[in-house]
Amino acid sequence: MRIVIASGKGGTGKTTVATGLARSCEGDVQLLDCDVEEPDCHLFLKPNIEGSEAVGIPIPTVDGEKCTGHGECGKICQYNAIVSLGGAPVVFPELCHGCGGCALVCPEEAITEVPRQVGVVEYGHSGHIEFIQGRLRVGEAMSPPVMRAVKKYVREGATTIIDAPPGTSCPVVEAVKHTDFAVLVTEPTPFGLNDLTLAVEMLRKLRIPLGVVINRAGIGDDGVEAYCRSEGISILLRIPYDRRIAVAYSRGETLEVAIPEYREKLAGLATAIAAKVSS
Amino acid sequence: MNELVVVSGKGGTGKTTLVAAFAALAEKTVLADCDVDAADLHLLLEPRIRRREPFKSGHTAFIRQADCTQCGVCDTHCRVDAIRIDRDPDGNPTFSVDSISCEGCGVCVHFCPEGAIDFPESTCGEWFVSETRQGPMVHARLGIAEENSGKLVTLVRNEAKRIVHDRHFELLIADGPPGIGCPVIASITGASLVLLVTEPTLSGLHDLERGFELADQLGVPTAVCVNQHDINPSMTETIDRECEQRSIPVVGHIRHSRDVVHAMVAKQSVVEYTESPVAEEIRKVWHQVNAMLQAGAETRA
Amino acid sequence: MKVAVTSTGKTLDSPVDPRFGRAKNFIVFDTETGAHEVLDNRSGVDAAHGAGPQAAQEISRSGAKCVITGRCGPKAERALQAAGIEVIPGATGTVAEMLEKFRRGELSSSAESSDPNGS
Numbered sequence A: 001m002r003i004v005i006a007s008g009k010g011g012t013g014k015t016t017v018a019t020g021l022a023r024s025c026e027g028d029v030q031l032l033d034c035d036v037e038e039p040d041c042h043l044f045l046k047p048n049i050e051g052s053e054a055v056g057i058p059i060p061t062v063d064g065e066k067c068t069g070h071g072e073c074g075k076i077c078q079y080n081a082i083v084s085l086g087g088a089p090v091v092f093p094e095l096c097h098g099c100g101g102c103a104l105v106c107p108e109e110a111i112t113e114v115p116r117q118v119g120v121v122e123y124g125h126s127g128h129i130e131f132i133q134g135r136l137r138v139g140e141a142m143s144p145p146v147m148r149a150v151k152k153y154v155r156e157g158a159t160t161i162i163d164a165p166p167g168t169s170c171p172v173v174e175a176v177k178h179t180d181f182a183v184l185v186t187e188p189t190p191f192g193l194n195d196l197t198l199a200v201e202m203l204r205k206l207r208i209p210l211g212v213v214i215n216r217a218g219i220g221d222d223g224v225e226a227y228c229r230s231e232g233i234s235i236l237l238r239i240p241y242d243r244r245i246a247v248a249y250s251r252g253e254t255l256e257v258a259i260p261e262y263r264e265k266l267a268g269l270a271t272a273i274a275a276k277v278s279s
Numbered sequence B: 001m002n003e004l005v006v007v008s009g010k011g012g013t014g015k016t017t018l019v020a021a022f023a024a025l026a027e028k029t030v031l032a033d034c035d036v037d038a039a040d041l042h043l044l045l046e047p048r049i050r051r052r053e054p055f056k057s058g059h060t061a062f063i064r065q066a067d068c069t070q071c072g073v074c075d076t077h078c079r080v081d082a083i084r085i086d087r088d089p090d091g092n093p094t095f096s097v098d099s100i101s102c103e104g105c106g107v108c109v110h111f112c113p114e115g116a117i118d119f120p121e122s123t124c125g126e127w128f129v130s131e132t133r134q135g136p137m138v139h140a141r142l143g144i145a146e147e148n149s150g151k152l153v154t155l156v157r158n159e160a161k162r163i164v165h166d167r168h169f170e171l172l173i174a175d176g177p178p179g180i181g182c183p184v185i186a187s188i189t190g191a192s193l194v195l196l197v198t199e200p201t202l203s204g205l206h207d208l209e210r211g212f213e214l215a216d217q218l219g220v221p222t223a224v225c226v227n228q229h230d231i232n233p234s235m236t237e238t239i240d241r242e243c244e245q246r247s248i249p250v251v252g253h254i255r256h257s258r259d260v261v262h263a264m265v266a267k268q269s270v271v272e273y274t275e276s277p278v279a280e281e282i283r284k285v286w287h288q289v290n291a292m293l294q295a296g297a298e299t300r301a
Numbered sequence C: 001m002k003v004a005v006t007s008t009g010k011t012l013d014s015p016v017d018p019r020f021g022r023a024k025n026f027i028v029f030d031t032e033t034g035a036h037e038v039l040d041n042r043s044g045v046d047a048a049h050g051a052g053p054q055a056a057q058e059i060s061r062s063g064a065k066c067v068i069t070g071r072c073g074p075k076a077e078r079a080l081q082a083a084g085i086e087v088i089p090g091a092t093g094t095v096a097e098m099l100e101k102f103r104r105g106e107l108s109s110s111a112e113s114s115d116p117n118g119s
Helices: A014-024 A041-045 A072-076 A101-105 A144-151 A170-176 A190-205 A223-231 A243-250 A261-278 B015-025 B041-045 B073-077 B107-111 B149-166 B182-188 B202-218 B233-245 B259-265 B277-300 C042-046 C051-062 C074-082 C095-103
Strands: A002-006 A029-033 A048-062 A111-126 A129-136 A159-163 A181-186 A210-217 A235-240 B002-007 B029-033 B048-059 B083-087 B093-097 B121-132 B135-142 B171-175 B193-198 B222-227 B250-254 C002-007 C025-030 C036-040 C066-068 C086-088
Touching (some): A014 A029, A014 A261, A041 B202, A129 A144, A144 A170, A181 A261, A190 B041, A210 A223, A243 B202, B002 B182, B002 B277, B015 B193, B048 B149, B121 B149, B135 B149, B182 B202, B193 B202, B202 B222, C002 C051, C074 C086
Parallel strands (some): A002 A181, A029 A129, C066 C086
């Protein structure tokens, strides 16, 4: 069962729910941190990192001896990552998406592809949880390849919890694709509601079943509750606003360590999701 | 012209809350909401939309079924698994492009032996020019699952700059996107000052360091503001020390206060909503930031 | 010799566009004949990525051997260098003023004065 924890905006408590849920699930559990721009789950789970692997995308190198300056490479490239200026083309690795078009199209076979590192995947354990995280290199713009590399670690049969980046853009879709259920974490405020509706729209477009967790319940207004009622979205859990939680978070403690009664509530959340997925 | 961009490593640190307050305190300012993935500034400023434009960027492949011979060349070349193959009960395949996965590289279009793949420009969202009670605002909405917000961020910034110029204003305040990727790079490159908003949490500290690295790489002057500093005073001290070591000014500490959410519910900025201590702290941050902007402008001149 | 100047407008008295990759227009001036042509840089302005390399490609096609602009990003600079095109950054004023200074030999290319953070 693959559960993705997502949210329309950042700072709603996605990581709190993801790590708390992983800790409260028994048996074979994996946690995949796909928020590769800001991977934070490790701060709470403090895993033993046992190994890592570089993530690269293939970029072209041009053999100047073979190149005859046709310029076909520059024409096919949609990203201006290879441009032909009369002589041998110039490659801009940071713009390359690694589609391979230039190498395929070159009539002289002057282009070969070599990997360029854009990030890293680290793996290890935190107690009974198998932990995997991706980390995008600072200044890199291409997170989907790193997320795809993290998601290769998904094992059939395990309970896999995926922490997605916030928002509804392309990288978020990469994280939520091929999951069985999405938990949307939100706050009961006008910002929270606005971003929740966008996230719901995205998940419906992708046909992924979803439920909502309201974090800091009681701080704002009842707009989120009313929206969920009218849209027929189930509210899986309400985590009341509690200064103890904010303080625990700031120290890097997981929810169920800070407030033990949450262990049961989070375990209940896992059971409720499992029931929804199997029905 | 001065351009202030307010960013944070992670979301939810109070970026938009500060931008809305600055907008109320500053004079002759144009606002740009560059957080196009989760644009929230409009909720506080209630813009009246004056101009609305589609945002087009990149291309998406589209297979014309009438001309497709199901040869599978497109699927062989596609590296993002965007070619969907559906089979009818007899096992006959239909090829189509999953427009959400397609990155618009055009390789399938080029190599389709039948020329059966179209490559139209894709509409990825909309952008708007609006009037608000705090002045003009440029904002945008990116479609679901669309990529490329870096280009849209650039467009929003440029349009806002044009308005600053046309109206002879002197300041542009931008609400930046969270993270360190393409949209952030697009929003802070060439800015006069970047204000990093953080919280005194382990994640806040961790993300702040990544933010410093990026601002440093791009050569943009940076200042830091610690929001909800009283959640964890010792972490606040750690952040202050870290900033001191890097010679990055800390322009203020803002306390945790429920007034922030109450103002949001009332669709107002904190400084409009209340005179309480939290509003006073935000005012102080603004005066510091404004002084840095003025000093920077003098140095440049 | 042909010289390209980044321009906000389509005439010689237009202000110089300080950007290279996303400049509105390029005015390509032939110093031997005194003729000029205007290249609309829409493809650069509209480029999702790599406006600099895209624009460098346009300049290379126009046959210009020198570019006068405000600032030029690192990618554009690399592309122009590879194409053997000289870059003169730091331009201000109008296109005609810059061309006049160029004719009198008052402009010089200086790689170090271009902005390393330009886009």
